[in-house]
Amino acid sequence: MSEGMSAARRRIRWIGPAAVAVGLTLGWAAGLGQGRTSLIAVIFFLAVNWIPGEADSPGMLGLICLCLGGLMGCGLGAIAGDPRLPLFLISVTLFHLTEFTFCVLFHEKDIEFRAFLLTPVPAAGYSVAIVAAMAEFWVRCALGGFALPGLRTAEVVLGASLAFAGWALRTAALFTAQSNFTHLVASQKESGHRLVREGVYSLCRHPGYVGWFVWSVSTQILLGNILCFFAYAWVSWRFFAGRIPHEEEMLVRFFGDEYLEYAREVPAGIPNASQLA
Ligand code: SAH
Numbered sequence: 071m072s073e074g075m076s077a078a079r080r081r082i083r084w085i086g087p088a089a090v091a092v093g094l095t096l097g098w099a100a101g102l103g104q105g106r107t108s109l110i111a112v113i114f115f116l117a118v119n120w121i122p123g124e125a126d127s128p129g130m131l132g133l134i135c136l137c138l139g140g141l142m143g144c145g146l147g148a149i150a151g152d153p154r155l156p157l158f159l160i161s162v163t164l165f166h167l168t169e170f171t172f173c174v175l176f177h178e179k180d181i182e183f184r185a186f187l188l189t190p191v192p193a194a195g196y197s198v199a200i201v202a203a204m205a206e207f208w209v210r211c212a213l214g215g216f217a218l219p220g221l222r223t224a225e226v227v228l229g230a231s232l233a234f235a236g237w238a239l240r241t242a243a244l245f246t247a248q249s250n251f252t253h254l255v256a257s258q259k260e261s262g263h264r265l266v267r268e269g270v271y272s273l274c275r276h277p278g279y280v281g282w283f284v285w286s287v288s289t290q291i292l293l294g295n296i297l298c299f300f301a302y303a304w305v306s307w308r309f310f311a312g313r314i315p316h317e318e319e320m321l322v323r324f325f326g327d328e329y330l331e332y333a334r335e336v337p338a339g340i341p342n343a344s345q346l347a
Contacts, residue, residue: 097143229292240281
């Protein structure tokens with residue numbers, strides 16, 4: 071990579087936080103309310119599918135930071151009254167901003183649109199999931215809502231705390247594994263790649279995936295969505311059950327007995343997904 075290119079990429083280190091701060095302020099001050107905020111969120115999550123994964127101009131990346139900060143600000147501004155949808159948007163935008171921040175800090179050559187993980191699967195699958203969650207929520211509200219008031223509070227407290235815990239676990243995994251953690255499963259061992267066994271990696275072998283799983287399913291508890299709760303659980307489990315065997319096969323190839331011993335001592339974390347233990 072040329073000097074100029076890498077300097078341009080590094081500029082995101084200040085453009086990003088500044089854009090998030092401006093977005094937060096504008097979103098919060100706009101006072102759009104939950105209906106219009108949802109509409110903007112739907113447009114954003116659909117529109118991102120047209121952005122190429124390799125887009126890496128600081129302007130484009132800054133714009134995405136601005137939008138995510140803006141949506142988070144809209145959520146914060148609309149949190150009084152019914153906090154469910156605002157907390158959902160805050161938790162989703164926080165998640166994507168964290169993923170991008172991680173790449174900026176530990177994978178400088180991968181600072182591109184893909185790093186936000188806004189389009190992690192083909193065929194706009196992730197956007198469809200986010201839009202479906204908001205649609206189920208709004209349809210239920212239009213039908214008068216099914217939850218009893220007491221149950222709703224329990225859902226909000228349980229859903230929000232578990233979603234936060236899931237995000238925290240994934241974030242801990244990202245910052246523990248650092249450059250060893252990659253959004254794409256490595257099929258060649260990089261020279262600096264070492265086996266991480268400490269911190270959250272001593273609790274389970276896939277804390278990043280467990281964190282994602284808990285986070286995604288808990289956002290549906292928070293919204294009180296029954297259909298999306300089961301759909302998210304099933305789709306997330308399928309995704310990791312497909313990914314973990316391949317990832318572990320590579321890890322055994324990279325680290326041999328060291329990984330097999332680790333697998334004997336520490337559980338995978340995602341049930342029935344590993345072929346090791
Ligand atoms: N499955 C892990 C990491 C996900 S990132 C988690 O859920 O936290 C995927 C990359 O992490 C893969 O390229 C794999 O080679 C690497 N990886 C997974 N576990 C690792 C470990 N314990 N130490 C080092 N690298 C690991």
